Amino acid sequence: MIYNDFTSGDSFIHRFDPRIKILIALFFSIITALSNKIPAILSFFVLAIILVLISKLKFKILFSRLTIVNIFILFIWFILPFSYPGKIVFHIGSLQASREGLINALEITLKYNAIILCNIALLSTNPIFQLTHAIRHLGAPDKFVHLFFLIHRYAFVIFDEYKCIRDALRARGFRPKTNFFTYRTYAYLVANLLLKSYERSEQVHRAMICRGFTGKYWVLEHFALKWRDIFVAITIFTAITTLAIIQWMKIL
Amino acid sequence: MDENIIIDIKRLSFGYPGKPELLDKFELRVKKGERLGIIGPNGCGKTTVFYLIMGLLKALHGTINILGRERSRENDFIEVRANIGFLFQDSDNQLFCPSIEEEIAFGPLNFGYKGHQVKDMIKEVLNTVGLDGYEKRIPYTLSGGEKRRLALATILVMKPKILLLDEPENGLDEDAVDKFVEILQEPGLSYIIISQNRDFLKRTTNTLYTIKQGRAIMAK
Ligand SMILES: Nc1ncnc2c1ncn2[C@@H]1O[C@H](COP(=O)(O)OP(=O)(O)OP(=O)(O)O)[C@@H](O)[C@H]1O
Ligand SMILES: [Mg+2]
Numbered sequence: 001m002i003y004n005d006f007t008s009g010d011s012f013i014h015r016f017d018p019r020i021k022i023l024i025a026l027f028f029s030i031i032t033a034l035s036n037k038i039p040a041i042l043s044f045f046v047l048a049i050i051l052v053l054i055s056k057l058k059f060k061i062l063f064s065r066l067t068i069v070n071i072f073i074l075f076i077w078f079i080l081p082f083s084y085p086g087k088i089v090f091h092i093g094s095l096q097a098s099r100e101g102l103i104n105a106l107e108i109t110l111k112y113n114a115i116i117l118c119n120i121a122l123l124s125t126n127p128i129f130q131l132t133h134a135i136r137h138l139g140a141p142d143k144f145v146h147l148f149f150l151i152h153r154y155a156f157v158i159f160d161e162y163k164c165i166r167d168a169l170r171a172r173g174f175r176p177k178t179n180f181f182t183y184r185t186y187a188y189l190v191a192n193l194l195l196k197s198y199e200r201s202e203q204v205h206r207a208m209i210c211r212g213f214t215g216k217y218w219v220l221e222h223f224a225l226k227w228r229d230i231f232v233a234i235t236i237f238t239a240i241t242t243l244a245i246i247q248w249m250k251i252l
Numbered sequence: 253m254d255e256n257i258i259i260d261i262k263r264l265s266f267g268y269p270g271k272p273e274l275l276d277k278f279e280l281r282v283k284k285g286e287r288l289g290i291i292g293p294n295g296c297g298k299t300t301v302f303y304l305i306m307g308l309l310k311a312l313h314g315t316i317n318i319l320g321r322e323r324s325r326e327n328d329f330i331e332v333r334a335n336i337g338f339l340f341q342d343s344d345n346q347l348f349c350p351s352i353e354e355e356i357a358f359g360p361l362n363f364g365y366k367g368h369q370v371k372d373m374i375k376e377v378l379n380t381v382g383l384d385g386y387e388k389r390i391p392y393t394l395s396g397g398e399k400r401r402l403a404l405a406t407i408l409v410m411k412p413k414i415l416l417l418d419e420p421e422n423g424l425d426e427d428a429v430d431k432f433v434e435i436l437q438e439p440g441l442s443y444i445i446i447s448q449n450r451d452f453l454k455r456t457t458n459t460l461y462t463i464k465q466g467r468a469i470m471a472k
Contacts, residue, residue: 216362
């Protein structure tokens with residue numbers, strides 16, 4: 001999810017051409033995901049941290065985002081080390097943790113965080129319109145461009161509706177318990193949420209049409225590829241490619 | 253054909269699917285410079301009339317003439333939307349951009365204005381609605397009244413020939429209403445206002461209609 005909290009900054013990365021940023025983020029994510037050697041993954045992780053530092057993001061928000069994502073990662077640490085065959089390092093009761101399992105969990109954690117950090121640094125530093133526009137300029141099909149923008153917009157709509165219904169329930173003294181009444185109330189909540197979100201999204205769509213929307217997204221400030229952009233792009237691409245080559249040529 | 257007629261609705265019928273007809277042989281004519289009010293009970297079809305004018309809903313029978321041409325197909329309405337500013341009953345639905353400047357720019361960019369022109373237009377219209385310097389703020393962090401004024405700015409920026417305002421004063425405090433009335437005082441504006449507030453309508457309009465049994469009739 002790309003929020004708007006990071007877009008307001010003014011760093012070198014913020015002013016970087018969004019088209020190149022998307023390409024780098026994509027390339028970085030694919031290569032990192034395909035990597036399977038700890039030193040290589042670690043260097044991608046460091047690269048991502050450098051990008052975050054350059055883009056001067058607000059650490060507090062960044063940290064809370066990372067915490068949420070890493071809760072999922074935590075489950076991997078509970079399962080993977082104990083379900084992977086290999087050299088036993090320690091055991092809890094009859095559960096045996098293997099060295100390979102631990103390494104694997106570490107790899108996933110690093111990869112995951114590296115990719116998230118890189119994407120936050122590169123992509124969330126642009127307003128959604130710029131990204132949408134950039135994707136269009138990169139030749140993505142119109143349907144995909146639509147989906148990209150609308151998912152962003154309607155995720156907020158649905159969340160707003162959820163908060164609204166939840167507050168209404170609370171205001172009428174609803175306390176969740178484990179009984180039929182609670183389940184039924186939740187079922188109503190979900191049904192209501194779908195209906196209201198649908199209605200609201202229809203309204204938003206109408207509002208867009210009323211202001212001349214015909215399926216194309218325009219931006220206020222146009223992109224101009226500068227020499228500096230190209231130079232930085234080449235540097236980052238070279239760095240990622242070099243790291244990829246080094247690991248797959250088994251030099252590491 | 254009278255050049256001064258902006259909207260001319262004749263014998264229009266409309267009903268939502270599976271429901272009885274809401275509008276039945278509905279007629280309404282608005283001339284340049286007219287300031288018209290519509291008042292009426294909840295659910296009598298006021299908002300629906302606006303949707304029909306904007307081409308968001310399609311009439312079952314009857315004709316809608318806007319700016320001298322009959323409008324029926326989707327393509328006819330694209331020109332209509334460039335010339336009619338519609339303020340939605342709920343501003344939250346109308347605002348969808350991540351910054352105020354992009355919010356206002358959305359319409360002009362869609363209708364082919366260039367970026368540097370649009371920047372000037374934004375400045376001017378923000379001044380009109382009293383939100384100077386708000387360019388970079390985020391729309392959904394504004395107060396209800398500010399949102400309404402921003403929504404108004406997004407339609408005023410297109411210099412529409414007529415405004416359709418759906419309960420614009422609803423939920424605004426006295427000062428905000430005064431401010432709104434002041435904006436509407438500008439000479440040369442034409443508009444239709446839907447409202448439940450007779451006092452507000454007295455200050456802003458000179459003809460008042462109500463909808464009874466699917467038709468617009470003069471109200472006292
Ligand atoms: N999408 C829809 N599908 C079915 N019925 C609808 C739909 N939208 C509105 N209606 C019904 O049509 C009638 C008129 O709705 P409309 O919104 O035009 O009323 P209104 O005069 O603007 O009311 P209010 O004063 O509450 O804003 C209502 O009875 C409403 O329930
Ligand atoms: Mg209404």
